[in-house]
Amino acid sequence: MELDERKKKILQAVIRNYLETGEPVGSRTISKYTDLNLSSATIRNEMADLEEMGYIFQPHTSAGRIPSDKGYRLYVDAMMEEKEREVVEMRDMLVERQDKMETLLKQMARVLAQNTQYATMISAPQTKRSKLKFIQLSRVDAGQILAVIVIQGNVIKNNILSVEEELDDETLLKLNILLNTYLNGLSIDEINLAMIAVMKQQAGIHSAIVSEVIDAVAEAIRAEEDLEIYTSGTNNIFRYPELADQQKASELINTFEEKQLLGELLQEAHAQGEETGIQVYIGAETQVQSMKDCSVVTATYELGGGMKGTIGIVGPKRMDYDKVVGTLRAIQTQLDELYGKKG
Amino acid sequence: MELDERKKKILQAVIRNYLETGEPVGSRTISKYTDLNLSSATIRNEMADLEEMGYIFQPHTSAGRIPSDKGYRLYVDAMMEEKEREVVEMRDMLVERQDKMETLLKQMARVLAQNTQYATMISAPQTKRSKLKFIQLSRVDAGQILAVIVIQGNVIKNNILSVEEELDDETLLKLNILLNTYLNGLSIDEINLAMIAVMKQQAGIHSAIVSEVIDAVAEAIRAEEDLEIYTSGTNNIFRYPELADQQKASELINTFEEKQLLGELLQEAHAQGEETGIQVYIGAETQVQSMKDCSVVTATYELGGGMKGTIGIVGPKRMDYDKVVGTLRAIQTQLDELYGKKG
DNA sequence: TATTAGCACTCATTTAAGGGGAGTGCTAAC
DNA sequence: GTTAGCACTCCCCTTAAATGAGTGCTAATA
Numbered sequence: 001m002e003l004d005e006r007k008k009k010i011l012q013a014v015i016r017n018y019l020e021t022g023e024p025v026g027s028r029t030i031s032k033y034t035d036l037n038l039s040s041a042t043i044r045n046e047m048a049d050l051e052e053m054g055y056i057f058q059p060h061t062s063a064g065r066i067p068s069d070k071g072y073r074l075y076v077d078a079m080m081e082e083k084e085r086e087v088v089e090m091r092d093m094l095v096e097r098q099d100k101m102e103t104l105l106k107q108m109a110r111v112l113a114q115n116t117q118y119a120t121m122i123s124a125p126q127t128k129r130s131k132l133k134f135i136q137l138s139r140v141d142a143g144q145i146l147a148v149i150v151i152q153g154n155v156i157k158n159n160i161l162s163v164e165e166e167l168d169d170e171t172l173l174k175l176n177i178l179l180n181t182y183l184n185g186l187s188i189d190e191i192n193l194a195m196i197a198v199m200k201q202q203a204g205i206h207s208a209i210v211s212e213v214i215d216a217v218a219e220a221i222r223a224e225e226d227l228e229i230y231t232s233g234t235n236n237i238f239r240y241p242e243l244a245d246q247q248k249a250s251e252l253i254n255t256f257e258e259k260q261l262l263g264e265l266l267q268e269a270h271a272q273g274e275e276t277g278i279q280v281y282i283g284a285e286t287q288v289q290s291m292k293d294c295s296v297v298t299a300t301y302e303l304g305g306g307m308k309g310t311i312g313i314v315g316p317k318r319m320d321y322d323k324v325v326g327t328l329r330a331i332q333t334q335l336d337e338l339y340g341k342k343g
Numbered sequence: 344m345e346l347d348e349r350k351k352k353i354l355q356a357v358i359r360n361y362l363e364t365g366e367p368v369g370s371r372t373i374s375k376y377t378d379l380n381l382s383s384a385t386i387r388n389e390m391a392d393l394e395e396m397g398y399i400f401q402p403h404t405s406a407g408r409i410p411s412d413k414g415y416r417l418y419v420d421a422m423m424e425e426k427e428r429e430v431v432e433m434r435d436m437l438v439e440r441q442d443k444m445e446t447l448l449k450q451m452a453r454v455l456a457q458n459t460q461y462a463t464m465i466s467a468p469q470t471k472r473s474k475l476k477f478i479q480l481s482r483v484d485a486g487q488i489l490a491v492i493v494i495q496g497n498v499i500k501n502n503i504l505s506v507e508e509e510l511d512d513e514t515l516l517k518l519n520i521l522l523n524t525y526l527n528g529l530s531i532d533e534i535n536l537a538m539i540a541v542m543k544q545q546a547g548i549h550s551a552i553v554s555e556v557i558d559a560v561a562e563a564i565r566a567e568e569d570l571e572i573y574t575s576g577t578n579n580i581f582r583y584p585e586l587a588d589q590q591k592a593s594e595l596i597n598t599f600e601e602k603q604l605l606g607e608l609l610q611e612a613h614a615q616g617e618e619t620g621i622q623v624y625i626g627a628e629t630q631v632q633s634m635k636d637c638s639v640v641t642a643t644y645e646l647g648g649g650m651k652g653t654i655g656i657v658g659p660k661r662m663d664y665d666k667v668v669g670t671l672r673a674i675q676t677q678l679d680e681l682y683g684k685k686g
Numbered sequence: 687t688a689t690t691a692g693c694a695c696t697c698a699t700t701t702a703a704g705g706g707g708a709g710t711g712c713t714a715a716c
Numbered sequence: 717g718t719t720a721g722c723a724c725t726c727c728c729c730t731t732a733a734a735t736g737a738g739t740g741c742t743a744a745t746a
Contacts, residue, residue, distance in 0.1 A: 026738050039690050044739065062696045062739050138479045140493055148491055148501070150483055158491070158499040234600050238593040246592075250581040253596060257577050369709050382719050387710065405710050405725045 001053055008079070009036060010046050011055055015067045015075045019318045022242065024064030069283040072295070072317060076280045082326040101125070101303075105230045108311075112331075113233025116324055118315035119256060123266045124228040125307035131187050135179045137172055137213065145172075145209075147216045159216040163209060171206060178202055179213060191217075229259045229266070240316040243293060251290035252314075261288050266310040269298035273310075277301075278328055283317055295319050299328040301335045344396055351422070352379060353389050354398050358410045358418045362661045365585065367407030412626045415638070415660060419623045425669040444468070444646075448573045451654075455674075456576025459667055461658035462599060466609045467571040468650035474530050478522045480515055480556065488515075488552075490559045502559040506552060514549060521545055522556060534560075572602045572609070583659040586636060594633035595657075604631050609653040612641035616653075620644075621671055626660055638662050642671040644678045 013034045017025040027043040047065055050056050055071035058064070067075070105122045112120040134150040140160065145167070149157040167175075182199050183191060196214055200207035234256045237243045243252065255261050265288055273279040277300040284292050291314065298312045311331070313324050356377045360368040370386040390408055393399050398414035401407070410418070448465045455463040477493040483503065488510070492500040510518075525542050526534060539557055543550035577599045580586045586595065598604050608631055616622040620643040627635050634657065641655045654674070656667050 024738090028738075040738090041690055041692090041740095042688085045689090048740080058739085060697065062737075063698075064738065134481065134483045134489070136479065136481045136489075136491075138477065138491070140477045146477070146479075146491070146493060146499070148479075148481070148489070150489060156489070156501040156503075158501065160499075232600065235593045235597040238589055244589055246581050246587055249589075249592065250578045254578040257575065367709090371709075383709090384711095384719055384721090385717085388718090391711080401710085403726065405708075406727075407709065 001049060003053065006036065007046055007050060009034060010043060011050055011067075011071060012075065012079050014047070014050075014056055014065055015071060015079075018067055019320060022240065022316075022318055024059055024066050026064035029064070067317075069285070069317070072282045072321075076282070076321050080322050080325065082329070083322050102228075102230075105309075106232075108331075109230045109232035112311070112313065112327070113236060116313055116315070116320075116327060117233070117236050117239060118313050118319060118324070119231065119233045119236050119252075121229055121231045121256070121259075121262050121266065121312045121314070123263065123270075123309045123311075124230070125303055125309040131185055132183050133185075135176070135183060135213075135217070137176055137179070139167060139169075139172060142166070147213060149217060161212050161216055163212065165206075165208075167206075167209070175203065175206065175209060175213075178210075183217075227263055227267075229262050231256050231259070231262070236315075240318075242316055242318075248290070248293060252294070255288065255290045261290075262312070264288075265291075265296065266298065266312055269296075269312065270300050270308065270310045273298060273300050277332060278325060280321065280325070293317065295321075297321070297324045297328060299332055301332055303335065344392060346396065349379065350389055350393060352377060353386060354393055354410075354414060355418065355422050357390070357393075357399055357408055358414060358422075361410055362663060365583070365659075365661055367402055367409050369407035372407070410661075412628070412660070415625045415664075419625070419664055423665050423668065425672065426665050445571075445573075448652075449575075451674075452573045452575035455654070455656065455670070456579060459656060459658070459663075459670060460576070460579050460582060461656050461662060461667070462574065462576045462579050462595075464572055464574045464599070464602075464605050464609065464655045464657070466606065466613075466652045466654075467573070468646055468652040474528055475526050476528075478519070478526060478556075478560070480519055480522070482510060482512075482515060485509070490556055492560060504555050504559055506555065508549075508551075510549075510552070518546065518549065518552060518556075521553075526560075570606055570610075572605050574599050574602070574605070579658075583661075585659055585661075591633070591636060595637070598631065598633045604633075605655070607631075608639065609641065609655055612639075612655065613643050613651065613653045616641060616643050620675060621668060623664065623668070636660065638664075640664070640667045640671060642675055644675055646678065 010030060013030050014025050017029060017033060027040040027047060030043045030047075031038060031040040047056065050071075051058070051065065054068060055074060056065040057068050059066055101124065105124055109120045109122045112122075132149070132151060134148075136148045136150075138146045138148070140146045143162055143164070143166075145161045145163055147159045147161055149159070151157070178199060182195060191214075196210070199214075200210050203210045234253055237249060237252055243249060265286060268287075269279050269281075279298045281296040281298070283295065286292070286294070286296050293316070294314050295317045296312055296314050297319070298310055300308055300310050302308050311328060313319075313328070315324070353373060356373050357368050360372060360376060370383040370390060373386045373390075374381060374383040390399065393414075394401070394408065397411055398417060399408040400411050402409055444467065448467060452463045452465045455465075475492070475494060477491075479491045479493075481489045481491070483489045486505055486507075486509075488504045488506055490502045490504055492502070494500070521542060525538060534557075539553070542557075543553050546553045577596055580592060580595055586592060608629060611630075612622050612624075622641045624639040624641070626638065629635075629637070629639050636659070637657050638660050639655055639657050640662070641653055643651055643653050645651050654671060656662075656671070658667070
């Protein structure tokens with residue numbers, strides 16, 4: 001069967017209406033809602049066709065129609081009209097360059113949740129490709145060394161090392177110079193075994209310390225890699241009856257609190273969303289069991305220096321895709337303007 | 344009317360039973376449940392008295408009795424028998440001294456939630472009384488100075504300062520020595536204006552930088568003071584039907600996500616719980632609107648060096664007070680053993 | 687041939703009524 | 717002071733009927 005222009009219009013009308021109301025939509029509603037000037041009977045025939053093609057279905061006999069995942073997919077891929085939204089508050093929020101990335105991300109999650117009325121999550125930028133900017137060892141206590149590692153974009157990692165031997169100031173200074181000379185400006189991938197060997201040799205009797213520091217750097221990176229995720233607006237799911245029953249809500253909230261699965265989801269989105277950076281997952285497409293009745297829209301963002309992260313918005317399948325995609329795209333643009341090129 | 348021994352026993356039985364089942368408890372149940380060997384009729388008379396005194400009430404005519412807030416209060420204050428619980432996993436978890444306090448606290452919240460099946464929250468230690476251990480300024484970039492501030496207990500704060508003038512290594516070293524000489528070992532309260540004036544004088548032409556650094560320290564402290572809170576097991580509230588309806592659950596979850604109110608709650612608990620450090624809030628006693636159907640048990644803990652924080656457990660009014668208080672006390676003891684005296 | 691009006695039918699949801707049961711208060715007997 | 721017995725209350729569950737939105741199908745229409 002062919003999906004002609006009229007069927008498309010009707011499908012679109014069904015989806016639009018369902019997005020608004022969340023109720024199954026009947027033929028009479030469409031008959032009045034559209035400018036097609038067709039009677040409900042005609043609509044009924046068309047809807048029967050659309051059902052046969054798998055774009056819509058009835059939750060039970062003699063109920064109106066609901067879009068299927070396939071229907072949503074077509075809508076998102078082909079029928080959506082992105083609305084350009086006001087993201088003024090966001091601009092204000094982002095305009096001041098933040099030293100504390102954490103604060104920025106938390107706030108961003110919060111504003112997004114408020115703006116969209118869905119649940120939001122943001123993964124902190126990954127530092128894999130980022131360049132090491134600065135390493136500093138300092139003696140804090142007898143036997144305790146503080147290692148500060150600064151990464152491009154001012155992401156800072158601290159680590160306290162316990163050392164057996166006493167280190168005098170001079171040695172510490174030497175080690176600092178050694179480490180910075182070799183490691184400065186490198187991305188984390190670029191640090192290799194050969195380099196470590198040379199450094200150890202140069203450190204002489206203190207090679208053990210070099211090992212410890214390298215371990216600490218590796219540790220700091222690893223800590224960064226089980227990535228931080230900020231969420232907001234979790235309780236917005238109660239706005240949508242189809243998600244608000246105890247079973248589903250409990251599972252969803254648990255998913256949002258544990259964050260483990262969110263991380264995997266965002267990373268996959270990050271990996272896939274190469275082109276425009278915006279990705280829409282409908283229902284079971286997410287692979288996260290507790291989100292099978294949700295849709296997720298993700299956007300990757302860039303903060304310069306190769307630091308990329310991902311924003312995700314989770315709502316019911318009947319989420320306002322137009323608005324969400326529009327908002328995310330606006331944020332992407334603004335982040336790009338503010339941070340993207342400068343590094 | 345007098346609350347004699349028998350009435351107490353009956354009240355206790357009512358509460359115990361209600362804690363278990365969550366259902367109103369009737370006279371016949373008590374008649375069998377207790378070792379008083381009284382008929383249900385007698386129990387009925389006694390229960391009528393207890394109701395008149397305000398310890399229990401009927402949700403509707405011809406239903407069993409439910410403890411009132413006053414009843415719970417009496418129970419917690421006078422009738423509870425703390426159970427010594429196995430907190431073995433906790434011991435294992437806590438036994439390794441953590442460099443990262445954050446990790447420790449997160450894990451602690453998680454284990455507690457799992458153990459008790461309630462929602463938990465932990466406030467990070469407050470550093471107000473803690474002593475400054477170490478300050479280090481380093482040049483990261485032209486015009487960017489990294490200030491690292493280490494506080495007793497290895498809480499580390501970073502701050503990036505932008506400076507107008509160029510600073511050479513020597514000047515930086517001098518400033519480092521100056522700052523550490525004056526500020527090291529002081530608690531944050533002890534830093535005063537006179538001291539700052541002296542430091543500025545000694546810094547000479549670089550007094551502006553000293554100002555900036557002091558500001559940064561103040562800033563770091565302020566950041567620490569809007570205290571970090573870790574939560575876990577929020578979704579446990581769905582286990583208790585009396586909290587699981589949409590309205591209440593949504594509000595509670597919002598409270599847990601926003602954390603603002605939790606902070607106030609924990610701080611109040613911290614302020615009040617001077618003696619044993621364990622505090623029980625029943626129903627409206629918490630002052631947090633969304634928790635009016637909950638009870639909250641808090642415990643302050645100490646990690647040495649004046650660093651104190653608060654743990655809170657939130658559950659239904661019929662929470663297992665004995666178990667919760669026992670568990671919290673056990674944790675207090677263990678933390679004290681492991682961290683308390685050493686600093 | 688495409689569209690429409692009409693009608694019988696389906697089924698979720700709402701409303702009402704009735705029965706069961708848990709638990710109480712009261713009274714009278716022990 | 718305690719207990720057995722009984723009438724009474726009221727929640728809650730089940731069942732039945734009424735409601736109504738929406739469909740599929742058929743026959744008439746343009």
